[in-house]
Amino acid sequence: MTPLQRYIAEEIAADHADGILPRREALRRLALLGFGAGAAVALLAACSGNDTKITDGDPSPAAPSAPPGSAGAISTTAITFAGPGETQLQAAWAAAPQPRGGVLVIHENKGLTDHIRSVAGRFAGAGYSALAVDLLSSRGGTATFTDPAAATAELSRTPQEQLLADLGAGLDELHRRVDGKKLGATGFCFGGGLTWLLLTSGVPQLAAATPFYGPFPDNGDLSASKAAVLGIYAAADARVNASRPAAEAALARNGNPYEVFTAPDADHAFFNDTGPRYNATAATEAWRRVLDWYSTYLG
Numbered sequence: 001m002t003p004l005q006r007y008i009a010e011e012i013a014a015d016h017a018d019g020i021l022p023r024r025e026a027l028r029r030l031a032l033l034g035f036g037a038g039a040a041v042a043l044l045a046a047c048s049g050n051d052t053k054i055t056d057g058d059p060s061p062a063a064p065s066a067p068p069g070s071a072g073a074i075s076t077t078a079i080t081f082a083g084p085g086e087t088q089l090q091a092a093w094a095a096a097p098q099p100r101g102g103v104l105v106i107h108e109n110k111g112l113t114d115h116i117r118s119v120a121g122r123f124a125g126a127g128y129s130a131l132a133v134d135l136l137s138s139r140g141g142t143a144t145f146t147d148p149a150a151a152t153a154e155l156s157r158t159p160q161e162q163l164l165a166d167l168g169a170g171l172d173e174l175h176r177r178v179d180g181k182k183l184g185a186t187g188f189c190f191g192g193g194l195t196w197l198l199l200t201s202g203v204p205q206l207a208a209a210t211p212f213y214g215p216f217p218d219n220g221d222l223s224a225s226k227a228a229v230l231g232i233y234a235a236a237d238a239r240v241n242a243s244r245p246a247a248e249a250a251l252a253r254n255g256n257p258y259e260v261f262t263a264p265d266a267d268h269a270f271f272n273d274t275g276p277r278y279n280a281t282a283a284t285e286a287w288r289r290v291l292d293w294y295s296t297y298l299g
Helices: 005-018 024-032 038-047 114-125 148-157 160-177 190-201 246-254 280-297
Strands: 077-082 089-096 101-106 128-133 185-188 208-209 228-234 259-262
Touching: 005 024, 005 038, 005 148, 005 190, 024 038, 024 148, 077 160, 089 114, 101 114, 101 160, 101 190, 114 128, 128 160, 148 259, 160 185, 160 190, 185 190, 185 280, 190 208, 190 280, 208 280, 228 246, 246 259, 259 280
Parallel strands: 101 128, 101 185, 185 208, 208 228, 228 259
Antiparallel strands: 077 089, 089 128
């Protein structure tokens, strides 16, 4: 089991422990990942022993009702472009009228959803042309999966090298479309982990990155990265926070500019306004910090 596969499995178990997934559905999803009955039951039992719960899943009365950045969002366009080898990659593209830079948006473990498309549009509305690559392109694209759990299982089986190659092609395409501008990468959950992997791989195109609550790779080394990094976490997200000290140590050794923001009273996936853990107050503050970060390091 790869670290990303382990992360996805633990996320399913954590969703069950927090009451988001019924036991039967959690077992079904783990079976799709290849877990036997005994291993799946053991994982659910282990995660159910974690006392960390959502501390503030509802927006506060003072929080805005619309997701941050949505008021000025630009509609995305479905595009295809050349991927590694002979492949064609699907993506959502949002062009800023006068781009200050470009942002690669990396989706969660359900694939390229309407939520991720909206995030790309919000970046474009803020002045950063954005590209969200569908990492299920080689399997026909996210839209071919009627069962979101099956899409998640397929992503878990996709070799890490392929995921990174597809994202690298996405950076090349983004660079072509915003020629002369600096590039950043923002990923969420599974995509946050992939953002960290891009950084440890030392891709030269990235000037900045803002991974949201993504697991830092085991023994991750950022020495080849030139990117300024804003790491975003949630106070109640004990599972992902376990790798935060390693991320902070690697960032400190790297020497590039970095900051770490932990949203108080928020849990994993707090930025996803279509999910049960959405926290409007935390999402609004995180969005403000991301735009400030890109204003400083992209333009």
